Structures are given as structure tokens and as C-alpha cells.
Amino acid sequence: MSAISDPPRGSFSPAMLINDTRYRSYTFQALAAIVLALCLGFFYLNVSTNLAAAGLNISYDFLGSPAGYDINQRLIEYDSQSTNARAAIVGILNTLLVAFLACVTATVFGVLAGVLRLSNNWLVSKLMAFYVEIFRNIPVLIWILIIFTIMIAVLPGPRAFRGDEPEARMFLDLVAFTNRGVYTPGPYFTRGLGAEGNGAINWLIVIGVLVASFFATRMVTSRANATQEATGIRPNTLWTNLAIWFLPVIVLLFVLGLKWDIPELKGFNFAGGIKVGGPLIALWFALSIYTGAFIAENVRAGIQAVSKGQTEAAGALGLRPGRIMSLVVLPQALRVIIPPLISQYLNITKNSSLAIAVGYADITATLGGITLNQTGRAIECVLLLMLFYLTISLLISTFMNIYNNAVKLKER
Amino acid sequence: MKKTVLFGALAVAGLSAAAASAGTLDDVKARGTLNCGVTTGLVGFAAPDANGVWEGFDVGVCRAVAAAVLGDETAVEFIPTTGKTRFTALASGEIDMLARNTTWTFSRDVDLKFEFVGINYYDGQGFLAPKALGVTSAKDLDGATVCVQTGTTTELNLADFFRSNNISYEPVPIETNAEGQQQYLAGACDTYTTDASGLAATRATFENPGDHVLLPEIISKEPLGPLVRHGDNDWADVVRWTLNALITAEELGVTSANIEELAAAPTNNPEINRLLGTAGELGGMLGLEPNWAMMAIKAGGNYGELFEKNIGENTPIGLARGLNAMWTEGGLIYSPPFR
Numbered sequence: 001m002s003a004i005s006d007p008p009r010g011s012f013s014p015a016m017l018i019n020d021t022r023y024r025s026y027t028f029q030a031l032a033a034i035v036l037a038l039c040l041g042f043f044y045l046n047v048s049t050n051l052a053a054a055g056l057n058i059s060y061d062f063l064g065s066p067a068g069y070d071i072n073q074r075l076i077e078y079d080s081q082s083t084n085a086r087a088a089i090v091g092i093l094n095t096l097l098v099a100f101l102a103c104v105t106a107t108v109f110g111v112l113a114g115v116l117r118l119s120n121n122w123l124v125s126k127l128m129a130f131y132v133e134i135f136r137n138i139p140v141l142i143w144i145l146i147i148f149t150i151m152i153a154v155l156p157g158p159r160a161f162r163g164d165e166p167e168a169r170m171f172l173d174l175v176a177f178t179n180r181g182v183y184t185p186g187p188y189f190t191r192g193l194g195a196e197g198n199g200a201i202n203w204l205i206v207i208g209v210l211v212a213s214f215f216a217t218r219m220v221t222s223r224a225n226a227t228q229e230a231t232g233i234r235p236n237t238l239w240t241n242l243a244i245w246f247l248p249v250i251v252l253l254f255v256l257g258l259k260w261d262i263p264e265l266k267g268f269n270f271a272g273g274i275k276v277g278g279p280l281i282a283l284w285f286a287l288s289i290y291t292g293a294f295i296a297e298n299v300r301a302g303i304q305a306v307s308k309g310q311t312e313a314a315g316a317l318g319l320r321p322g323r324i325m326s327l328v329v330l331p332q333a334l335r336v337i338i339p340p341l342i343s344q345y346l347n348i349t350k351n352s353s354l355a356i357a358v359g360y361a362d363i364t365a366t367l368g369g370i371t372l373n374q375t376g377r378a379i380e381c382v383l384l385l386m387l388f389y390l391t392i393s394l395l396i397s398t399f400m401n402i403y404n405n406a407v408k409l410k411e412r
Numbered sequence: 413m414k415k416t417v418l419f420g421a422l423a424v425a426g427l428s429a430a431a432a433s434a435g436t437l438d439d440v441k442a443r444g445t446l447n448c449g450v451t452t453g454l455v456g457f458a459a460p461d462a463n464g465v466w467e468g469f470d471v472g473v474c475r476a477v478a479a480a481v482l483g484d485e486t487a488v489e490f491i492p493t494t495g496k497t498r499f500t501a502l503a504s505g506e507i508d509m510l511a512r513n514t515t516w517t518f519s520r521d522v523d524l525k526f527e528f529v530g531i532n533y534y535d536g537q538g539f540l541a542p543k544a545l546g547v548t549s550a551k552d553l554d555g556a557t558v559c560v561q562t563g564t565t566t567e568l569n570l571a572d573f574f575r576s577n578n579i580s581y582e583p584v585p586i587e588t589n590a591e592g593q594q595q596y597l598a599g600a601c602d603t604y605t606t607d608a609s610g611l612a613a614t615r616a617t618f619e620n621p622g623d624h625v626l627l628p629e630i631i632s633k634e635p636l637g638p639l640v641r642h643g644d645n646d647w648a649d650v651v652r653w654t655l656n657a658l659i660t661a662e663e664l665g666v667t668s669a670n671i672e673e674l675a676a677a678p679t680n681n682p683e684i685n686r687l688l689g690t691a692g693e694l695g696g697m698l699g700l701e702p703n704w705a706m707m708a709i710k711a712g713g714n715y716g717e718l719f720e721k722n723i724g725e726n727t728p729i730g731l732a733r734g735l736n737a738m739w740t741e742g743g744l745i746y747s748p749p750f751r
Contacts, residue, residue, distance in 0.1 A: 056525065068568045070583045080571035149594075157599030159544075179600045180557055267555040268545075268602045269582065278600065359585040365562070370585070373496050373563035376524040 047379065062375040063088070069370050071361045073277050084371045091366030092388060098283055098362065099349040099392075105288035106348060107341070110295025115325065117300050128296065135293035141354050143290050148282035148358045155179040161265050176263055176270050179278060183263035186274035191257030202256055209248050217241045279360035283352065291348050298340045302333035334407045342400040346393050353389075363388055436508050436640070436647035437481065437699055445487045448474035449507035452492040452588050456613040456722050456729040457513055466490045470511040472718040473532060473638050473655060476708040477509065480654045480700060485711035494588055495563035499524055502641060509651050511638040513607060515565045525642040529652035532637050532715075534735040534744050536630035537569050538608035540615060543623050545602060550629035554579040559592045559601035561585075566606050569632040589614060603627075607634050609723065609731055616728035650698055657705040659747035660687055661714035663738055668713040675706045687750045694750060705750075715745065 017027045051057060063085040070080050075093040078086055117128035135143070156168035158178050170176045176183040192202035220237050228234040263273035306329050314328040355362040356369055364385065372381040440446050450458035450470055458468040471490065479485040493501050493512060502510045503525070513535070514520075516528040539550050539558075547553060550573070560567050562585040574581045584601045586592040593614055596604040604611065608630060615621045638655065640648050661667070664684050666674055675688040685691035689702035698704065712718050719736065723729045737743025 068571055070571045070574075070581070072582045072584065080575055152595060152598040152600040159599060179598060268553070269555055269557060271555070356587065359562075359587075361585070365585065369496065370562055370567065373499075374568065376499060376519070378500060 051379075058380060059377070060380055062371070062377050062380070065375075067371060068374060071366060072359075073280065073361050084367070084375065087371060088363060088367040088384070091361060091363035094360065094366075095349070095352055095355075095362040095364075096392075098280060098287070098355065098360065099352050101284050102287035102291065102348045102352065103345050105284070106291040106295055106344070109288055109292030110344075111299050113292060113296035114299025114303065117296060118303055132293045132296050135290050136297070140286060140290040140351050141357060144282055144286040144354055144357055147286045148278065151278055151282055152179040158265060158269050161270075170263075174262060176265075178270070180269065181275050181277040182281065183270040184274050184276065185260040185262045186272070187258055188261055189256040190259055191255070205256075206249065206252060209252050213245050213248060216244045220244065277360070279355065279358040282358050283355050283360050287348050287351055291344050291351075294347075295341060295344050298337050298344070299333070301340075302335075302337035303329055305336045306332045331407075335409055338400065338404040338407060342397055342404070345396050345400060349392055349396060350389060436644050437650055440481055440508055440647075444482065445489050446474065446478040446481065446509070447489045447491055447507045448477070449491050449493045449498055449501050449510040449512055450474065451512050452494055452590070454513070454589050454610055454613055455617055456727065456731075457610070458490070458511070467722070469533070469718055469722040470513060470638075472712040472722065473511045473658075474509070475711045476658055477651055477654045479711035480657070480704040480708040481650060483701065483707050485707075495561050496587070499526070502526065502639065505641075508647070509638055509640045513610065513636040514639060515607075515634045516637055516639075517565060520639075526639045527642045527644075527648045528637050528639045529648055530637050530655045531635040531744075532655060533609060533635075535607040535609050535634040535636050537566050537605060537632040537634055538611055538630055539603045539605045539627040540596070540611040540624055541603040541627055543625055547603070547627065550627045550631065551577055551579065553581060553603060555581065556602040557582045557584055557600070559584045559586055559595050559604045561589065561592060561606055562587060564606070565632070565634065570605055573631040593617070607636070609636075609729075612731055613723065613729045616730065621728075646699065650700065653694075653698060654705070654708050656747040657687060657708050657750070658715040658718065659738075659745055660750055661705075661709045662716040662745075663740065663747065666709060666714060667717060668710055671706060671710050675703065683750055 017023050048058075064083050066081050067084045067087040068080055069087070071078060071087065071090050073094055074090045075097065076086075076090060078090050113128045113131055116124050117132065119125045119128075155177050156179065158176075158180065160166060160168040161170065161176065161178075168178075174185050189202045190196075193199050193205075220240055224235050224237045261272045263270040263275075266272075310328055310332065311324055314324040319327065352362055353364040353368075356365045359365070367381055367388075368385045372378055375381075448471075450466065450468075453459045454468070456468055458466060458470045460466050466488075474488050474490065475485040478488045491501065491507050493507070493510070498510055498512055498514065499520070501507050511532075513533065515535075516531065520526055521528055539553070541547050541553075553574075558570060558581050560570050560583050567583070567585070570581075570583065584595060586595060589606070589610065592604050592606070595601055597618070604614070606614075608626060611626055615624050615626070618624060638651055640651055660683070661671075664681065664687070666684060666687070671688070674684060675690060678685045678690040682691065686694055688706045689695050689704065693702070695702040695704045701707075713721065716738070719731075719733065720726065723731045725732055733741075733743060735744050737745065739746040
């Protein structure tokens, strides 16, 4: 059609910017760009004139000055004399921690609920439908508050563990469930490298060994595949792989002198071991169970998108239902599931900023909360926050898109 | 899409125009109501009663200013603010003044560009702990979990106190007083710290106030007072001298009971006459009616009356005057003369 209506080339008149389909889109795009630039310019001018009128300026010097406040959950060294920038990093790590944990558990919840919702068992499928509808239709902030409130009301305070006849006891004498959090035994090294044989480097060594084991098992598996291709007989790799996974790590931990630090009631709180704080648990659980409901729907949609003929064909070949699901249906369903899953992961990361409701020290609570408040540098802090969330979201998108490209239908 | 952006831009422009306009006093008069920032609810200082009417010590200051400027103590829009939102609300012009037990500090005054017009309560930061905990001093709190309101000076004082005494603690940041109360009562924190007056007010709402003690240490100076934006001196004067009028009224024995009588005709005391507008032109100098101070005092009584009615010893909060007694009675409450 365009070939017919296109005027002969050569002469260009300004009217063609509107009338000619070849140039019209450029005209509108240019106009849109100009309007956008004007808007941004207006915002910039507005902010700078208003700040100037109030005698304020934009400055990031506060990042280098002492923060002055303490943070209860810190993955790196931090005290009240550390800088605001360090407080922000503590917050970033806390955000990443809860986002990572919640992404993992939400995926587990979601896949389980999504698969079970399609179960032939009436009770199971209705229970899962109930779960999805309840959790999906109530705001996540409310879930965070409900879970946190129930937790601090139902679980005993550390004081209940005191005395000869305590009201509450530690689970197996190892784990204490209190309304301030869960205290579990924590591993430490006695013969390793670093200060007192317990430096962070030891953990890097352990992780390094685990990564090496991972690649070793990959090699064993690919050799098994090659053997199967060549001879038709697959060698049993189970015991070899288990040995590769466990033996080196166990030997290493023994050499480093692994011991467990068991939490003990000292003074006001339990001391020793690892504390998983109440706010972290509430936030983690609420985010995973809420987002899990959305993922469940994505999974269900993905599974239903796989034609029923596939299931029946697999059944006709004699596969059992579990193997049909894992070998035939899910691999095809993943293509439909992954793209919406990306946005659910982004949602978890962004929703983790609701941490402030339960006093979890994420980036919004440290940089966007206390630092902003104590320094009064609202615009600077909010700009940094936007930058952080944008970067993190784009990174998650990128990685998930790489994964999506790996599982999507290969068209040749 | 582009339309929304444009409307957004217009809205922002409108807001900034409102914030940048010259006189808050004229704005308030034109609007007919005073926008006063208060807490989200701290019994005795600012909290709505059973009928939803705000009352309290800080609310009394708002009502006095409204009465002085508009002649009507009910012409106040109370805007609840949290420790975090209060300064933004004031700086952006959403509220005309902030009366929210806010501590006067150097950086708030100088760096955040606010104007503290005076001090209506001399406070200090304390600790509230259950009696059952068996703690008699804040220095015994090594390893304790401490609930602290976030975005306040208390957060910084707390860090400084524990650091200088070389003891450890675990902060539990909370957003509002109600949240702090809930966590403290559930035992999620061992002790709750904020201004001692706030602790007394919070304890008064407990089921068994007697089971909780205020620890003896007061770890900071917390001069609380109303504040306005920096740079609008006329408005700052109005708020400052309304507060001073309440204080002077107590000093001179002018109460809500006898004010009608004293204001009816000039008395023998020239300062009372100047204060109540029966002599001189102090009101005119502020840009207000001659009887501005009379209206302010009549709204809720003088400083002492406000104190006794809202937070004094006969209320559930039960605060003694202490530092907040008149300077003539050994306290720090002192107003420059009306002359």
C-alpha cells in the first residue's frame, strides 16, 4: 500500500513533515522529545530555584560524615561512628538479603501451589485456590503487619526462658524461638585462617570448594551422557556425585575445626549463635507468601498453556504423573512462566522497601529514613534511593532475561 | 500520558508557588484556618479525644495561635505528622507551624532552615522499663533491646549514651508511639526510650502503669517548642509572642477565669493592659487585632492552666512542673517583657 501512495523522492518541503508518512513519525518523536526535555528542565529549574529561595543546596557531603545511629542487623562491620555512606551500604545488603531469600521461597511456594492447584484431588486444589485468592487480594503491607504482630504476640520474650521452671524452652536445646527473632546455633572455625582462626576468608574457601564440586559433578554428568550416547548404557553417577559434593567439604570443615556456637540466655537477650531477627522473618515470610500466590497463578497459566496432548502422549509412553510433570510439562511451561516471574522478582525487591513498617533496616530505612531525617537531605537521599532500586531492578531483569533466553523455544 | 505529565508539572508548580508566597500570616488569614502539625497521637500532648476533637498541651499552643490570628480557637486544621514527615511538611508549606514536641537543635535551626520560636517544655530523654526486669539504672541495660522512635534526636542520643558508657544494645526502630507501645508491652524490647514526658504520657495509657518504672537517668537535654519556617519573620513573631503571652499571663496571674474581667477595662498593672490590648498597640504591631493575646489566653488558659489541664499532676500523665515552673518559682519558663 505504501509503495503506491509514496510520492516521488527528491523534492523535500516542510509540509512533508506532517503529510508524508515517511517523515511524520520523526516529527512527532521530535516533538515528544522536546516536550519531555522541557518538562525535565522545568523540574530541574523548579527544584533549584526553590532550594535557592530556601537557602538550601544540593550536596552529597553528608555521605562522608558520621551517621550517629545504630543499626540492629548489619552484615558488615558498622557502628554509630561509621559514615552515612556505610549505613547506606548496610541497608543495601539488608535489602538484597531479604529480596534474595524472598525470591527463593516465593518461587518454591508459587511452584508448589501452582502445580497443586491443578491437582485432581478436590481438597488440595481448592485449598490452593483459597491460598492464592486470600494472599493475592490483600495488600502485602497488611500481611507484613499481621505476621509481625502475631509473631511478637504469640512467641515468648527472652525473659520467659529464664529461671529453673521457665515458661518456654529452647527447641531441642538448640534453637530459641522468641518474639525478637529466632536464635539458631552458628558455625565458627577454631583452626582456620584470620583472627582466632575464624576469619571471613574461611567461608570463601568453603564456597570455593563447593563451586569446584559443582563443576566436578557437571563433568561427571557430561561424561555419563557421552557414555550413554556411545554405548546406550548410562553409568550410575549418583554415588560419585554425592561423594564429590560431600567428602571434600566435610574434610575441609574438619581441618578448619568447625564448631557450633549454641545460643544462650545472657542478660537481656540470647547471645551467641545466629540471630534471625523478627522483622526479617516477618518481612521475608510475608513477601514470599504474598508473591508466591502470584507466582502460583503464573505457574498454573504456564502449565495450562502446554497442550493436553503432551500429557496424554507422555502418559501413553508409560511415564508416571510426577515424571510427566517434571520431564514433559514443566520444561515447556517454563517458557510461559519465566517472563512474568521476572516481574514478580522485581516486585519482591521493590516491596522489600515496606521493611520500614516492621523496623527492618533496609536501604529505605537507613538512607531513605534515618539518614534523610537526621541530615535533612531529602532530595539527595531520594535520588540515591531511586538510583539504587533502578540499578538493582535492571540487573535482576538482565539476569532473568539471560535465563529466559536459555530456556525459551529454540527456533532454528 | 503526556497530559498527565503536564498536569503533574502544573500541580508541582502550583504547590511551589504556594510554598514560596510571601506572608504566612496573610495566607492564614485568607484561608481562615491555621494548619498546625502535631503528633500522630501522644496523650496529653496531642491526641484526638473520644469525639475526635484534638486536645493536649501542644494542641493548646495551636489553638492559642489560631485564636490570636483568627479570633477563633477552633479554626485549626490539625495535621498529624510522624517524626519523619514533620520537617518536610513544614518546609513544603503543608503546615503553617509545627507544635509536635520537637527538640530545638542547632542543625534543625540552622541547617534545616527552621525557626524555633521558643520552648514550651524542657524535657530530657529517659527510659521506661518493666519493674519485673529489675533494672534500676540505664547503665544496667548492657545487651538490652531498646525500642526507639526513628527520625528523632533520641535515636542519636541513645547511640551516644551507650557508646560513651561502653555498653552494648540492640535498637528496634519504630515509626510511631503506638507501635513502640505495642512492641514494648509484648516484650519485643526490654525498654522504650523517648522524651521523659512522652514516656510518662505513654505509661499513663497502660493497663497497669504501676508495673513500669522510668529509670532515673535523663540522658539528654530536649528543649521542646513550636517552630515555623525560616525567613518569614512576621509569622515567627506572631507564634513566638503568642507563646510568650501564655507564659506572661501565668506570671501576671491572668487566667481564663478572670480574663474577661481584666480585659473589660484598663487595670492598675500597665503590663496586663499592654498584654490584653486595653493600652498600647502591641496587637497592631504584629498585624493582629488589639485583643489578640486575650483571645489566645481565653482559648485554653495561660501556660500553667494548659500544663495542669493536659499533663499536670492531676492528670493520668502526672508530670510535675519541675524545670517547667515559672522562673519566679525556680523553673526555666520565662518570657521577655511585653513592652
